[in-house]
Amino acid sequence: MTAVIDAIEVQVFDTETRSIRDTKGHRHPGPLASAQEALVTIRDSDGAVGRVLTPTRNVREDAVAGPLFGALIGKPVLSVEAVLRDLVIAQRGNPVDLADRRIAVVDELLWDLIGQRSGEPVWRLLGGAQPRIRAYASTMCGDDTPGGLSTPEEYADYARTLVAQGYSAIKLHTWFPPLDFAPSVARDIEACVAVREAVGDGIDLMLDGFHWYSRSDALKIGRAIQDLDFRWFEEPMDEVSISSYRWLSEQLEIPVIGPEIISGGICLAVTGYASVPSTFCALGHRTRADSRQR
Numbered sequence: 001m002t003a004v005i006d007a008i009e010v011q012v013f014d015t016e017t018r019s020i021r022d023t024k025g026h027r028h029p030g031p032l033a034s035a036q037e038a039l040v041t042i043r044d045s046d047g048a049v050g051r052v053l054t055p056t057r058n059v060r061e062d063a064v065a066g067p068l069f070g071a072l073i074g075k076p077v078l079s080v081e082a083v084l085r086d087l088v089i090a091q092r093g094n095p096v097d098l099a100d101r102r103i104a105v106v107d108e109l110l111w112d113l114i115g116q117r118s119g120e121p122v123w124r125l126l127g128g129a130q131p132r133i134r135a136y137a138s139t140m141c142g143d144d145t146p147g148g149l150s151t152p153e154e155y156a157d158y159a160r161t162l163v164a165q166g167y168s169a170i171k172l173h174t175w176f177p178p179l180d181f182a183p184s185v186a187r188d189i190e191a192c193v194a195v196r197e198a199v200g201d202g203i204d205l206m207l208d209g210f211h212w213y214s215r216s217d218a219l220k221i222g223r224a225i226q227d228l229d230f231r232w233f234e235e236p237m238d239e240v241s242i243s244s245y246r247w248l249s250e251q252l253e254i255p256v257i258g259p260e261i262i263s264g265g266i267c268l269a270v271t272g273y274a275s276v277p278s279t280f281c282a283l284g285h286r287t288r289a290d291s292r293q294r
């Protein structure tokens with residue numbers, strides 16, 4: 001008999017973190033502090049279990065009892081694509097409880113459950129063409145802490161450390177408000193120059209800096225990092241302006257990456273909005289992305 005989803009439980013637990021958010025929501029290193037995370041467990045009618053760790057905000061109590069998980073009970077475990085399609089359609093009328101990052105929790109839960117049931121890793125269930133994937137190091141946003149990421153030289157020093165650890169690709173997140181010297185086109189370019197000089201030509205570099213540059217400022221940075229042979233230029237302008245991204249992509253050879261955070265962005269990303277697919281893995285939604293690509 002086809003296994004169906006039987007129960008979903010959320011356990012909120014106390015943990016510790018050295019990560020803090022500034023007033024604009026960007027994360028930085030900080031002192032050790034208490035925090036909470038959520039462990040979500042899904043069970044099927046055969047007793048198999050899948051699990052996902054997620055920030056507590058993704059699984060608020062009302063969402064668990066309601067639209068995010070409520071409609072899953074009784075659905076066949078293997079109907080992951082149908083489940084995701086229904087959630088995405090329901091998102092139109094309930095974009096808060098069914099935000100992309102919450103729907104991604106369901107996607108991950110179902111794939112973990114399917115993997116646990118089969119005894120195979122999910123990458124093999126998806127076709128097994130990639131037994132290994134290449135990882136890139138990603139810095140936190142720039143700061144004003146001496147010894148942190150407060151100057152182009154400190155980015156260069158940290159990049160050298162990452163290369164020494166074995167990374168062959170590095171993504172830079174540069175400076176954002178509320179730092180009083182951010183945003184800065186010149187400083188962003190200086191950091192990119194410093195890092196390229198520090199690591200040499202054999203390392204892939206990417207930039208994911210301030211997200212609200214004007215078209216002309218974004219073009220200036222894009223041309224600079226194109227000359228530095230960066231691999232891509234990520235989310236340099238407001239994502240709601242698709243025409244701006246299309247325009248920038250036409251001005252540059254370097255891939256312009258987006259969107260990352262706008263609702264429904266994954267559909268744009270896989271239908272040719274920018275030069276190459278977006279960072280959709282950050283949002284989960286593997287199923288949705290794949291189904292749109294077919």
Ligand SMILES: [Mg+2]
Pocket residue numbers: 208234235260279
């Ligand atoms: Mg990004």
